[in-house]
Amino acid sequence: MPRLALLAAALFACCAHAAPKETRIPAPALEAAAQLRERALADATAWQVTESLTTEIGPRLAGSEADARAVAWAQAKFRELGFDKVWTEPVTFPKWERRAESAQVLGPHAQPLAVTALGGSPGGTVEGEVVRFADLAALEAAPEGSLAGKIAFVDYRMEAARDGRGYGPGGAVRSRGPSLAIRKGAAGFLMRSAGTDSHRLPHTGITRFDEGLEPVPSAALANPDADQLARLLERGPVRVRLALDCGWDGTYTSYNVIGEITGRSRPQEVVLLGAHLDSWDLGTGAVDDAAGIGITMAAAHLIRQMPRRPARSIRVVAYANEEQGLLGGRAYAERHAGEAARHVLAAESDFGAGRVYAFNTGAPEHARKATEQIAQALAPLGIEYAPGEGGPGPDIGPLAARGVTWAWLAQDGSDYFHLHHTADDTLDKVDPEALAQNGAAWAVFAWLAAEAEGDFGSHVATPAR
Amino acid sequence: MPRLALLAAALFACCAHAAPKETRIPAPALEAAAQLRERALADATAWQVTESLTTEIGPRLAGSEADARAVAWAQAKFRELGFDKVWTEPVTFPKWERRAESAQVLGPHAQPLAVTALGGSPGGTVEGEVVRFADLAALEAAPEGSLAGKIAFVDYRMEAARDGRGYGPGGAVRSRGPSLAIRKGAAGFLMRSAGTDSHRLPHTGITRFDEGLEPVPSAALANPDADQLARLLERGPVRVRLALDCGWDGTYTSYNVIGEITGRSRPQEVVLLGAHLDSWDLGTGAVDDAAGIGITMAAAHLIRQMPRRPARSIRVVAYANEEQGLLGGRAYAERHAGEAARHVLAAESDFGAGRVYAFNTGAPEHARKATEQIAQALAPLGIEYAPGEGGPGPDIGPLAARGVTWAWLAQDGSDYFHLHHTADDTLDKVDPEALAQNGAAWAVFAWLAAEAEGDFGSHVATPAR
Numbered sequence: 001m002p003r004l005a006l007l008a009a010a011l012f013a014c015c016a017h018a019a020p021k022e023t024r025i026p027a028p029a030l031e032a033a034a035q036l037r038e039r040a041l042a043d044a045t046a047w048q049v050t051e052s053l054t055t056e057i058g059p060r061l062a063g064s065e066a067d068a069r070a071v072a073w074a075q076a077k078f079r080e081l082g083f084d085k086v087w088t089e090p091v092t093f094p095k096w097e098r099r100a101e102s103a104q105v106l107g108p109h110a111q112p113l114a115v116t117a118l119g120g121s122p123g124g125t126v127e128g129e130v131v132r133f134a135d136l137a138a139l140e141a142a143p144e145g146s147l148a149g150k151i152a153f154v155d156y157r158m159e160a161a162r163d164g165r166g167y168g169p170g171g172a173v174r175s176r177g178p179s180l181a182i183r184k185g186a187a188g189f190l191m192r193s194a195g196t197d198s199h200r201l202p203h204t205g206i207t208r209f210d211e212g213l214e215p216v217p218s219a220a221l222a223n224p225d226a227d228q229l230a231r232l233l234e235r236g237p238v239r240v241r242l243a244l245d246c247g248w249d250g251t252y253t254s255y256n257v258i259g260e261i262t263g264r265s266r267p268q269e270v271v272l273l274g275a276h277l278d279s280w281d282l283g284t285g286a287v288d289d290a291a292g293i294g295i296t297m298a299a300a301h302l303i304r305q306m307p308r309r310p311a312r313s314i315r316v317v318a319y320a321n322e323e324q325g326l327l328g329g330r331a332y333a334e335r336h337a338g339e340a341a342r343h344v345l346a347a348e349s350d351f352g353a354g355r356v357y358a359f360n361t362g363a364p365e366h367a368r369k370a371t372e373q374i375a376q377a378l379a380p381l382g383i384e385y386a387p388g389e390g391g392p393g394p395d396i397g398p399l400a401a402r403g404v405t406w407a408w409l410a411q412d413g414s415d416y417f418h419l420h421h422t423a424d425d426t427l428d429k430v431d432p433e434a435l436a437q438n439g440a441a442w443a444v445f446a447w448l449a450a451e452a453e454g455d456f457g458s459h460v461a462t463p464a465r
Numbered sequence: 466m467p468r469l470a471l472l473a474a475a476l477f478a479c480c481a482h483a484a485p486k487e488t489r490i491p492a493p494a495l496e497a498a499a500q501l502r503e504r505a506l507a508d509a510t511a512w513q514v515t516e517s518l519t520t521e522i523g524p525r526l527a528g529s530e531a532d533a534r535a536v537a538w539a540q541a542k543f544r545e546l547g548f549d550k551v552w553t554e555p556v557t558f559p560k561w562e563r564r565a566e567s568a569q570v571l572g573p574h575a576q577p578l579a580v581t582a583l584g585g586s587p588g589g590t591v592e593g594e595v596v597r598f599a600d601l602a603a604l605e606a607a608p609e610g611s612l613a614g615k616i617a618f619v620d621y622r623m624e625a626a627r628d629g630r631g632y633g634p635g636g637a638v639r640s641r642g643p644s645l646a647i648r649k650g651a652a653g654f655l656m657r658s659a660g661t662d663s664h665r666l667p668h669t670g671i672t673r674f675d676e677g678l679e680p681v682p683s684a685a686l687a688n689p690d691a692d693q694l695a696r697l698l699e700r701g702p703v704r705v706r707l708a709l710d711c712g713w714d715g716t717y718t719s720y721n722v723i724g725e726i727t728g729r730s731r732p733q734e735v736v737l738l739g740a741h742l743d744s745w746d747l748g749t750g751a752v753d754d755a756a757g758i759g760i761t762m763a764a765a766h767l768i769r770q771m772p773r774r775p776a777r778s779i780r781v782v783a784y785a786n787e788e789q790g791l792l793g794g795r796a797y798a799e800r801h802a803g804e805a806a807r808h809v810l811a812a813e814s815d816f817g818a819g820r821v822y823a824f825n826t827g828a829p830e831h832a833r834k835a836t837e838q839i840a841q842a843l844a845p846l847g848i849e850y851a852p853g854e855g856g857p858g859p860d861i862g863p864l865a866a867r868g869v870t871w872a873w874l875a876q877d878g879s880d881y882f883h884l885h886h887t888a889d890d891t892l893d894k895v896d897p898e899a900l901a902q903n904g905a906a907w908a909v910f911a912w913l914a915a916e917a918e919g920d921f922g923s924h925v926a927t928p929a930r
Contacts (some may be wrong), residue, residue: 055693055697056573056574056700057574057576058570058693059577060577065575066575066576104522108521108534109520109521109522109523110530110531111522111523111524111749112523112524114888195700198891198893199664199666199889200666200748200887200889200891201664201665201666201889210803224891224893227891227892227893228520228523228749230893231520232521233894235520235521283665284576284693335767345913371543373567416620421552422665423579424665424689426665426692426693427689427692427693427696428663428688428689428692430854437920
């Protein structure tokens, strides 16, 4: 064993075995949290911010003209809310555009179908016989070449659940389906929307084509249209024309927009609250994710109004282009790769506008007590401590992979996938009282994390590749 | 007083004062009705017919290619269901087409708005400042010429109710709004949809422009988009571009499709059950009015299967082009103008697929007992007798004006205007059990009306002009 390795092993043994001091939250901070919680419940900031973003900017597809307006909006809103520092960090990505989309059943049952292109789909018009598969496994089992010239239709129905667990298999159809269909020879791909509603508003979302494959037009049918196509297929062969005008067009530079409330005693240490600024283009991105922007901006703003600054800084990151692959979250993690230990806890609000019902952190044992203390402070909001559950939000994932400890404020997502990535994701679906409960939960969490004496286990790590 | 008038007066006095024999339903017919009711509740015909029409034909705008397919479908379905006679009667009308439609907010808050052209709107692109009016009265109060070059926006919000009473003022915005706006100088017309949902699916429906006015592009905004436009207007002036590609294009001849179960003893007398075969183009016309077609076809089919034919004939009329002005209903009434007395009772099912909750007829006093007897037979279905309430369905109006007595089976319309005239009017919104309850109610009603000894007051009358 070379000396350097020996040294490293010794250091590791030292650090792994040393029992870190237990992290605790001092009593005065807990008392202040109770006041903060009540004040936040009566505060309309989260609603006002959500209303402002969805109304004034509306849909803000990454790379669109509205993306730039949203970046300017976020900077102005941070300033208006009294954040001490406001800055931007560039995020560059390929730009995808949707221009037009339609689908028709041809022949004796001719009729239109409500479809939307999957993000990343190429444009093009395909006309072919539809072959239905109950799920991804059935498509996977189709013989090679069996779909030559045909349109694959994966008719998997996503299930609604408070914790959104149905999105795993539902989203997998979108991410893996097109490439699987291409491998079988398909000229086009249709899927039942990864959504739990029954409206004629299909759910978009990003897809990826495996390297080496020639992408084909790929779209989601609204649930009633998937029902209709399935009924027609029970009657005999069905030909469909799918016409998409969309595609990739160069690169674009957007920005993570960051606002910070400077801490009083350990300003270099930050509690990071994230949400994403971009949205899909079909709706105004109210539950995905203007609500998250409203909740996190409001939480920091409420803390800013307290008689005394938090010990640590509260940093709110409005991430660029989450929807097309966590581009903002990845960029932030790379840029701040060496600063993991300074990011005491990080969390993202990106699961709609439903009430928070559970809390946890990914902190190690020495910070369990502090996690419990935060959970106790959240309990009057109807939030339960959920040890062993949760994980980082999407844009926090890249940070967590680099060693930053995550916190998890679980929102009730029972209705989230009624709206997610559809034209129906608009402000009228947001309940101002639920939003205030979220704002209160995030304010209390962030305040206590910023006041904790001791850390939550964040450390610089090398992400697995 | 000329002699002819004297004679008429004498005749009127004679007929008005003679006490007609009380109409009664014989006990065996009532016993058979109880069996019919139970059999109908377990029968899936109404559902199957509704499924077939919405799936195989889909949207069937009057005058479209699908209109002709629907006419052929209806004839085939009547035959398949064992109707004794099936025939068509031509209905000619101007043809209106929708090709494309869009609207955008312009300027610093640029974003699309979900709109749909009102039926009858001309095509064209208008761009102008939006002037909001809370309701029709506010628009009416605007000074002449005050809307020159502008787009009027009537932001009236329709209220949901079981009996659909909110549609009176809601529908009036659609029928009267455009002409009112033109009189004030408007270049375009926008309205909050006459609908009670909050989805991005605007409600279409026919409008009329007063004679002598130059029609302007007229469209309805989805409710969330009307909310959005109102919020933007609170912030300052808003310019919108409304682009409609639609309009009138020649005339078209469709058909009322009629099926009849021949009565055993008075086959020339008919109980008329109506529904309309056409639909708007946005949805598949499931609740408006495939459900009515399913309910009335099923009711007659169930009667056809009874051990003994009804005394009178049961006639089901699948009306052409109800949506653009009761064209089929008017044509039927004119063609059968001299036969009012032979139409013992007439009713239309055209208020969705909700359960029937009330029953009444427009019969005079001598048929009150028979009306009550029908109501008693309907009571086990959760249907109450509602004396003094109700009226003829839309396509029955022209017949009623000519002296035919109407019957009324009131459906629960609490959700009807969530779907009415939108893309969301699809089969998944229909509850098979509620549809079977409707089928049972209509079968029982039609059977008893056909078995009644005595009339319900139908007589040849001259409609008021």
